[in-house]
Amino acid sequence: MLIIALLMTLLISSLGAFFALTKGRDGAPSTSESPPLPTPSIDGQTPKETETASFALG
Amino acid sequence: MVRTRVGYAGGDKKDPTYYNLGNHSETVQIDYDPTKISYEELLAVFWEAHNPTYPSPSRQYMSIIFTHNEEQRELAKASRTQKATERGDEIVTEIKPLAQFYLAEDYHQKYMLQQRETIMADFQRMYPDMADFIASMAATRVNGYLGGYGTRASLQRDLDSFGLTERAKEALLQAVGD
Numbered sequence: 001m002l003i004i005a006l007l008m009t010l011l012i013s014s015l016g017a018f019f020a021l022t023k024g025r026d027g028a029p030s031t032s033e034s035p036p037l038p039t040p041s042i043d044g045q046t047p048k049e050t051e052t053a054s055f056a057l058g
Numbered sequence: 059m060v061r062t063r064v065g066y067a068g069g070d071k072k073d074p075t076y077y078n079l080g081n082h083s084e085t086v087q088i089d090y091d092p093t094k095i096s097y098e099e100l101l102a103v104f105w106e107a108h109n110p111t112y113p114s115p116s117r118q119y120m121s122i123i124f125t126h127n128e129e130q131r132e133l134a135k136a137s138r139t140q141k142a143t144e145r146g147d148e149i150v151t152e153i154k155p156l157a158q159f160y161l162a163e164d165y166h167q168k169y170m171l172q173q174r175e176t177i178m179a180d181f182q183r184m185y186p187d188m189a190d191f192i193a194s195m196a197a198t199r200v201n202g203y204l205g206g207y208g209t210r211a212s213l214q215r216d217l218d219s220f221g222l223t224e225r226a227k228e229a230l231l232q233a234v235g236d
Contacts, residue, residue: 037183040196040221047091050060053100054067054124054156056083057108 060089061198064169065161067124069117074160083120087159097130101137110141110151124156131155167192170204176229177204180222196220203234210234 064086071080090100101123110121123138125131134153142149165172168191172178177200185191200220203213213234217227 034179034183036186037180037221037223039184040194040219042196042199042216042219043194043221045219046060046195047093049091050089051092051097052087052089052126053097053130054085054087054126054159055100055104056068056085056120056122056124057104058112058114058119058121 059095059198059202060091060195061193062089062201063087063161063192064166065159067156067159068120068122068154076163076166079118081117082160083117083122084162085122085124085159097133098137101134105137105141110149111145111147113150121151123151123153124159125153126156161192164188168197168201171197171201174204174229174233177222177226177233180226184221200230203230 064084066074066079066082067085069080069082071078071082074080074082088100104123108121112121114120123130123134125134131153138149138151138153161167167188171181181191181194181197181200185194185197191197196219199208199216200222202208208216213231217230220227220230222230
């Protein structure tokens with residue numbers, strides 16, 4: 001009986017560890033298991049002609 | 059604003075890193091659409107975003123306008139002169155041509171967004187390659203909203219264009235607040 005209880009404890013702990021690994025800290029699904037998402041529509045509208053500015057501001 | 063990235067510039071150390079910066083300064087680089095915003099308007103934001111009369115004790119936190127061409131150089135110089143007149147004080151800001159920009163480490167890019175796990179999980183599914191994520195206009199905009207810029211109304215208007223799941227949209231709205 002003690003061995004069965006010990007095995008059950010180990011199983012539950014392992015499942016907990018597995019879910020902790022497959023979910024983010026706030027419960028978000030792991031990216032490795034989630035299908036890719038399409039590119040955002042706004043990125044499809046990125047202007048081709050851009051200029052660049054660079055600043056260091058303390 | 060099309061996209062932003064952060065990095066190091068102005069020094070002569072090759073391949074600087076955050077913990078081995080040499081004489082470079084922390085720098086933000088902005089790709090913008092000149093039909094939507096002018097370089098003069100960006101300069102105005104630059105002056106408002108920091109105190110250009112404060113002499114930095116270290117090269118890491120200097121006030122510098124890195125110019126990309128002669129037109130930018132002339133506009134920057136005129137702007138600095140005007141700012142000095144307005145403030146009646148010495149402006150310590152340097153103006154120098156950009157020789158090389160070194161991209162900062164991944165964890166510095168879109169920093170506010172990278173702190174939001176639910177939203178970031180969506181971006182990782184859209185852009186598994188970090189270079190694509192850094193180049194994303196959607197990531198730039200979301201990072202800006204999370205940094206406290208923009209309005210609730212503009213966020214509501216933009217929200218569907220970011221490609222986020224409903225869960226991430228809710229997280230973004232909640233993070234931005236009212």
